[in-house]
Amino acid sequence: MAAVWFSIHRSNLHQAFSYVMGAIEVRNTIPILSHVLFEPAADTVRLRGSNLDMQIDAECEAISVNEEIPFAIPADKFKAILSTLPESAEISFGPGRSKDSITISAGHFRSSVPFLPAADFPLITSKEALEWTSIVGTPLSQALDKAGYALPKTNDRPYLTGFCLHGERGGDGIVVAATDGLSLARVAAATGACPVLPSPRNSFPHVILPSRAADSIRKLLDGAGKGCAIAVTDAQLAVRLDGVTITTKLIDGIYPEYERVIPPQGDQRIGMKTENLSASIKRVCVMIDDAKRDALFLRIRDGLVNVDLASLDGGSAHDAISAEIEAPEGLEVSLSGLQVAKTLASISSPEVDFYITPEKRIVVRPIGAPGETYVLSPMVPRFGVEP
Numbered sequence: 001m002a003a004v005w006f007s008i009h010r011s012n013l014h015q016a017f018s019y020v021m022g023a024i025e026v027r028n029t030i031p032i033l034s035h036v037l038f039e040p041a042a043d044t045v046r047l048r049g050s051n052l053d054m055q056i057d058a059e060c061e062a063i064s065v066n067e068e069i070p071f072a073i074p075a076d077k078f079k080a081i082l083s084t085l086p087e088s089a090e091i092s093f094g095p096g097r098s099k100d101s102i103t104i105s106a107g108h109f110r111s112s113v114p115f116l117p118a119a120d121f122p123l124i125t126s127k128e129a130l131e132w133t134s135i136v137g138t139p140l141s142q143a144l145d146k147a148g149y150a151l152p153k154t155n156d157r158p159y160l161t162g163f164c165l166h167g168e169r170g171g172d173g174i175v176v177a178a179t180d181g182l183s184l185a186r187v188a189a190a191t192g193a194c195p196v197l198p199s200p201r202n203s204f205p206h207v208i209l210p211s212r213a214a215d216s217i218r219k220l221l222d223g224a225g226k227g228c229a230i231a232v233t234d235a236q237l238a239v240r241l242d243g244v245t246i247t248t249k250l251i252d253g254i255y256p257e258y259e260r261v262i263p264p265q266g267d268q269r270i271g272m273k274t275e276n277l278s279a280s281i282k283r284v285c286v287m288i289d290d291a292k293r294d295a296l297f298l299r300i301r302d303g304l305v306n307v308d309l310a311s312l313d314g315g316s317a318h319d320a321i322s323a324e325i326e327a328p329e330g331l332e333v334s335l336s337g338l339q340v341a342k343t344l345a346s347i348s349s350p351e352v353d354f355y356i357t358p359e360k361r362i363v364v365r366p367i368g369a370p371g372e373t374y375v376l377s378p379m380v381p382r383f384g385v386e387p
Contacts, residue, residue, distance in 0.1 A: 003094050005067040006040040008060060010089040010106070013045075014082055016058035019244050020049035022216035023056040026076040035072035037121045038093070040065045044243075048121065049075070054213045055124040059243035063090060070118035071102055077113055078104075085109070124247050130231035130238055135174070135191040137224030137241060143176040143189035144218040146372065149342040151211055152180035159253030163214050165237075166206035167194040173371075177258055181377070183339045184258060185346065188371030195232045203254045207232055213248035220244055262375055265355035265363045268331065270298075270305060271324035274352045274366070278344040280307050280319040285337040287315040295381035296337035298354075300327055309337060333360045334381045343374050 020036055028034045028051070037048040046059045081104060085091065089106040096103045096112040104111045147163060155161050164177040174194050177186045197205040209217075217239050221228060224241055231238045238247040281296065288294045289311040299306040305323045310316040333356060344352070349366035356362055364374035 004064075004092045004105075005069050005094050006045060006065040007063040007090055007092040008045055009063060010082070010085050010091055011087055012060040013047075013091060016045075016047045016060040016244075017079070017082060019058040019216075019220065020047045020056045021075065021079070022212075022219070022246075023049035023051050023054045024075045025051050026074075032072060032116055032120050032122070034075055035116055035121070036075045036078060037070065037072045037118060039070040039118065040068050050122050050124065052122060052124075053210065054216070054246065054248040055122075056216060056247075057245045071115040072118055072121050073102055073113050073115045081111060081113075124236070124249070126233055126236050126247075128233045130233070131195070132229040132231045132240070133193050133195040134226065135193050135228050135230055136226055137191075137221035137228035139189035140174055140176070140191050140228075140230075141218045141221035141224070143174070143187040144214050146187045146346040147176045147178040147185035148211075148214070148218075149346050150178040150180055150183045150185040150374075155180075159208055159251055159255055162208040162210050162251040164206055164255040164258070165209055166197060166204060168371075177255075179258060182336055182379070183343060183377070184262070184375040185343075186258070186262070186373045190371070192226075195230055197232055198234045200234075200254050204257060206255055207237060208251035208253055208255055209237060210248060210251055213237070213246065216246050220246060262373060263357045263359070263361055263363060265365065266357050268327040268356040269324075270300070270327055270354040270356070271367075272305065272321065272352060272354070274344060274347055274350055276321045277305075277352070278341065280321050281337060281341050281344070284309045284317040284319050285341060287311050287317045288337060289313050289315070291336065291338050293381075294337070295334040295379045296340060297381070298333050298335065300325055300329055300331040327356060331356065333362065334379050335362070335376055336379045339376060343376060347372070347374075 026034050039046040043062055044059050045062050048057050085106050091106045094103045100114055101112045102115045152160055166175050168175050168188050172193055173188050173190045175188050197207055199205045220241055228241045284307050287309055294311050297308040304320040307319045347366045349369050351367040353365045354362050360378040362376040366372050
């Protein structure tokens, strides 16, 4: 057996390892799931991380491969070692000081790390053959980022804790939607294509993507153009780009037909500079004591949009901004200030239109971004604020 099984440049290894860490839980009660799998073959080494619900594979080019011996080592220990080595380091792997360890070396550095057999590492397999569809990656990454604020952190309805992905009606993109009951985000991604999606129990064709998997996919596709691919089955979704493949189980459930509850925008409109409104709301929301009960008031008064808030402990704040107003004097809506702030933070357009419905719901449409729609529901205030 050779003294060195294989060697890799740190820069190549670090990038691949950073991807697979998205699927690894270092404090997992199942020991193998806190490990990263190394599988050398020919002139490449594949790394794999898994938490049983999501699997990430990343290939990196090797300097040399002398022995194709797979193994799994603790991810946290390897991460600590990798962080201390210089960018130019050449990292080698070989037999350890004992039969249950692997030697990691770089220059004068040597470390003997315990390992687990590669055969024990779990593998997410698909009952169906994956049919890959080529897409443009960046729009999907941006859509997941923009809609992410509307995901509930906890919910007794698991299907709402993930992103709804479906095809764009009359288009060839992928729509990403999320809602937590108070706010709703619908962002159409111009991906250039959409895979065939399953139709669960006579519902509209869609899948529900877990938030953790969506975060890894968003990072992988950030800045990516063509060359990305996506595949979907009834139970899984996979994305691949440049030797990295993310495979995740989908949330089992049926997403509500949310588009039916998006109200028509109506003719009461307030057009504002996104930056001005966001800054005003942030200033006023400093006085929030209880985010679930302290309502933010938006009022039309004297040709301005007045922003007001009063808290239980007696604190209050007021601001006003100029706007294009096509709504009656005295119009008032009460909203969750934090939800409005989060919505505006997801909008990159310099100007935004607020359409107020008769039920005092607000349809938010960023100017110049026709694929983006956000809905804010009114909040029942515990008390009013004098204008």
